[in-house]
Amino acid sequence: MAAETTDTTRLELRITRMAHGGEGIGTDPDGRVVFVAGALPGDTVAATITKAKKRWARADLLEVVEASPMRVPYACPAAAAGAGCCDFSHINPASQLDLKLDVLRGQLTALAGRSGALDGIDVDAIATQSLEPRSWWRTRVRLGVDAQGRAGVRRARSADVIASEACTQPVPGLTDGLIGEARFTPGSEVVAVMDSGTTRHVVETSRVQRGRRVEDIRTVLEGSGEVTERVHGAEFAFPATAFWQAHRAAPEAYADVIADWGAGEYSRDDAWDLYGGVGAFAPAIHAAAGARVHSVDYSPAATARTQPAFAEIPVEVHRGRVELSVDTLPAPGLVVLDPPRAGAGEAVVQAVAAAGPERVIHIGCDPATLSRDLAAWAASGYAARRILLIDAFPATHHFETIVELSPR
Known part of the structure; x- marks a missing residue:
C-alpha cells in the first residue's frame, strides 16, 4: 500500500x-x-x-x-452552507449536462473501452435527456437528526447535520416544518415522501451505515407511512422506506425507454426484472416483450405484497438476492436490471449472460461501476448497442445511464 x-x-x-x-x-x-x-x-x-x-x-x-x-452563485441555500445535496448548484445549468457527459465518456473509455463492450458506439455522440423540473423535483428525502433533535441535510462528506437551511430539491411542501423546527429522536433519520396522490408521509427510522437503506419504520409521524405511486396509470403501494426513483418524472421516463428499446419478437416466454424493487418497470417489460415477468429484489418492504399494477399482467415476484436467484428462473428473452450504486458486479453479469438473453437493458446510476459492468458484459459475449444519459438529478453530479446490449 x-x-x-x-x-x-x-x-x-x-x-x-x-x-x-x-x-x-x-x-x-x-x-x-x-x-x-x-x-x-x-x-x-x-x-x-x-x-x-x-x-x-x-x-x-x-x-x-x-x-x-x-x-454562478449557489442556487441551493443548504449547499451554500456546506451540505452535500446540490453540489452542482454553483454551476450554470446550461453547463451541467456537458460536465456529466464528459465524466461518462471518461469512465466508459477508461474502464470499458478496451473490453470491446463499446465496439460500434461513438462515445462522443451519446444521446442525452434532461428531466424537468430542474428544481423542486425530489419526491422523497432522508434527513439526518442531530444531537439536539433537529432534522436537516447532511454536510458534504460528513455525518454532521445542517439544520439551518433547506435544500431546493424536494417538491413543494415536502420538508415544510421539518428542517430545524420540529424535534425528533437524536441520532435517528426522518424519511419524508410526497406520493402520487400528493399525500405527505413522514416517518422516523433508526440510522444505518452510510450507503445502506433502512426499511424498518420506528414511528409514523404524518400520513399512513404507506405510499401510493403510479407509472402511466399502473398503481404501486409500499412502505415509505422502500426504494422509488427520486425525481418525480423518472419512473415514467425510464419505463418509456424500456418499452421502446425492449420492444421486439423474442423466442422465449419469460423476461427478468432484476433489482426490481416494487416492480415499477414490470408493466413496461411485459408491454415490450409480451412475456411473463420475473421481478427479483431482496427488499422485504418492496416485495411483501402483490402490487395492484400486476392484477392483469403475468408477474412473479421473487424475494432474494439477484446473485442467488437467477439460476432458479426460466431462461429470458429480455432482461432489465437496475442495480444499486455498487453495480451488478462480474458474478451477476456472468450468471445473467449464461442464461443467454436476446436483449439486455442495463440501468446504471454510477458511471464507474456501470463501466466495469459493461466490461464484464463484453467478457461474457455482449456488446452495447446504444447508450442514453438521463440527467435525473439536476444540480448534482449524479446522473443515470441506460445501455442496451445484445450478443455479439
Whole structure:
C-alpha cells in the first residue's frame, strides 16, 4: 500500500476538468493530480492539501482566485452552507449536462473501452435527456437528526447535520416544518415522501451505515407511512422506506425507454426484472416483450405484497438476492436490471449472460461501476448497442445511464 501523507501547504491550481464524484481536477507543480471539491473547470483556486499520495492528492478549496465562466452563485441555500445535496448548484445549468457527459465518456473509455463492450458506439455522440423540473423535483428525502433533535441535510462528506437551511430539491411542501423546527429522536433519520396522490408521509427510522437503506419504520409521524405511486396509470403501494426513483418524472421516463428499446419478437416466454424493487418497470417489460415477468429484489418492504399494477399482467415476484436467484428462473428473452450504486458486479453479469438473453437493458446510476459492468458484459459475449444519459438529478453530479446490449 502506498504511503499516505498530509501536506497543509497552500497551492494555487488551475482546474482543467471535472472528476467522477463532482470534484475539480488540477495539477500541482510536481505534476501530481489534485482533486478539489467545489472547484470547476476554468477556475483558478487556492487550496490546501488534506490527503496526499505519490500520484494524486485531495485538497480543500480556500479561495476562488479567478472564477470559471460557468460559476454562478449557489442556487441551493443548504449547499451554500456546506451540505452535500446540490453540489452542482454553483454551476450554470446550461453547463451541467456537458460536465456529466464528459465524466461518462471518461469512465466508459477508461474502464470499458478496451473490453470491446463499446465496439460500434461513438462515445462522443451519446444521446442525452434532461428531466424537468430542474428544481423542486425530489419526491422523497432522508434527513439526518442531530444531537439536539433537529432534522436537516447532511454536510458534504460528513455525518454532521445542517439544520439551518433547506435544500431546493424536494417538491413543494415536502420538508415544510421539518428542517430545524420540529424535534425528533437524536441520532435517528426522518424519511419524508410526497406520493402520487400528493399525500405527505413522514416517518422516523433508526440510522444505518452510510450507503445502506433502512426499511424498518420506528414511528409514523404524518400520513399512513404507506405510499401510493403510479407509472402511466399502473398503481404501486409500499412502505415509505422502500426504494422509488427520486425525481418525480423518472419512473415514467425510464419505463418509456424500456418499452421502446425492449420492444421486439423474442423466442422465449419469460423476461427478468432484476433489482426490481416494487416492480415499477414490470408493466413496461411485459408491454415490450409480451412475456411473463420475473421481478427479483431482496427488499422485504418492496416485495411483501402483490402490487395492484400486476392484477392483469403475468408477474412473479421473487424475494432474494439477484446473485442467488437467477439460476432458479426460466431462461429470458429480455432482461432489465437496475442495480444499486455498487453495480451488478462480474458474478451477476456472468450468471445473467449464461442464461443467454436476446436483449439486455442495463440501468446504471454510477458511471464507474456501470463501466466495469459493461466490461464484464463484453467478457461474457455482449456488446452495447446504444447508450442514453438521463440527467435525473439536476444540480448534482449524479446522473443515470441506460445501455442496451445484445450478443455479439
